[in-house]
Amino acid sequence: MSLSNLAVTCADPALLAQAEELALRLQLPLAQPGEQHQLLLRCSSRGLELLKLDDPNMTGSVRVDFTSGAAVFRRQQTGKELLLKAVGCKGRAKPAVIDATGGLGRDSFLLATAGCQVHLFEQEPVIAALLADGLARARLYPETMNIAARIQLTVGDAVTFLRALQVRNEQVEVIYLDPMFPERRKSALVKKELQLLQLLATADPSADQLLLSAALSVGNRVVIKRPVRAPYLADLRPSHSILGTNIRFDVHLRTRVNLTAANDTSG
Structure with missing residues (x-):
């Protein structure tokens, strides 16, 4: 065999x-x-x-499924989602968001549910195929077709796209990063989904730093999802953080300090 x-x-x-x-x-x-x-x-x-x-x-x-189970519950509870607060989605403010680390797309779908236009990047082809399949099925259901229509999926590395924006001196309202979480202690079991994703796409700290640098170069607001006790990505202190029970969202607002830090990281 x-x-x-x-x-x-x-x-x-x-x-x-x-x-x-x-x-x-x-x-x-x-x-x-x-x-x-x-x-x-x-x-x-x-x-x-x-x-x-x-x-x-x-x-x-x-399997990526935006039409049943936990996805339905989350879609109906958007008012309680800290991610929406972190990206500045409230009232009539519906910022355009680049999700540079798509994964299984749940956060992108939440952002689109709240009315944001989302450009979703996933560089691992198998994960991207799962995402594309889930979005295609979501477009068939009346409850989710309009939400799915607000999501554009690109199979590829977001860094190349962000660097091209930088060359053209273009800015992005919000860039969202959800890097592969740091390794957990052996006594703590990682969820089945995360285990499978790790088999397909191994976490690379240097790649995370490169992505953060590219995001800071063009993003007016960069939001990073982290475990609540994890260190800052690339050891770069955010403008502020929004804390949940198990996770937090580090928010970098576009300032001279952040631009200098981004240039230092990329060089």
Whole structure:
């Protein structure tokens, strides 16, 4: 039996053509009988899903779904979300937001629910495929179609885009960063979704610093999501922080001090 890291499969033979197209687009192998894979990207009637079959502690699948479950509850409780306060979304103020670290897109969807136009970047192709599938399904439901229409997904590195804005001397209202959280202690189990994302996209502190530098160079407001006790990203003190129980949002407002710090970090 051959062993590879990631392959594409389908839950129903009727979805084979979809799986073949996805495998070709992502340049991944199509799973064959008798093979073993650490991860499977599976086309199913419920949508695209990611599975890890070689770990009994990680049963089930990860799927981007904005139309049911916790996503519905969060959509109905926007008034309690600290993220909206952090980005300055209140009353008639609906800032345009660049989400430079898309992940599974939940925060972007919340921002779009509140009325923000969101440009979402995700550089890991498999995660981006999960996102695109979730957004496509959200556009089919009356309750979420208008929200999904306010989100533009770009597969790629946000740094290149932000640096291009800097060259053109263009500014962005808000840039949102949710870097891969620092490693937790071994005694604390990381959520299944985060574990799977870490397998696909390993955290890189130097990349985080580069992204922060690019964001500060063009963002009037840069918001960073962090564990409540984590150090500041790149050890750069924000203008202020908004604290929750387990997480906080560090807010950098565009000032001469921040611009100098950004230039120092990039150099």
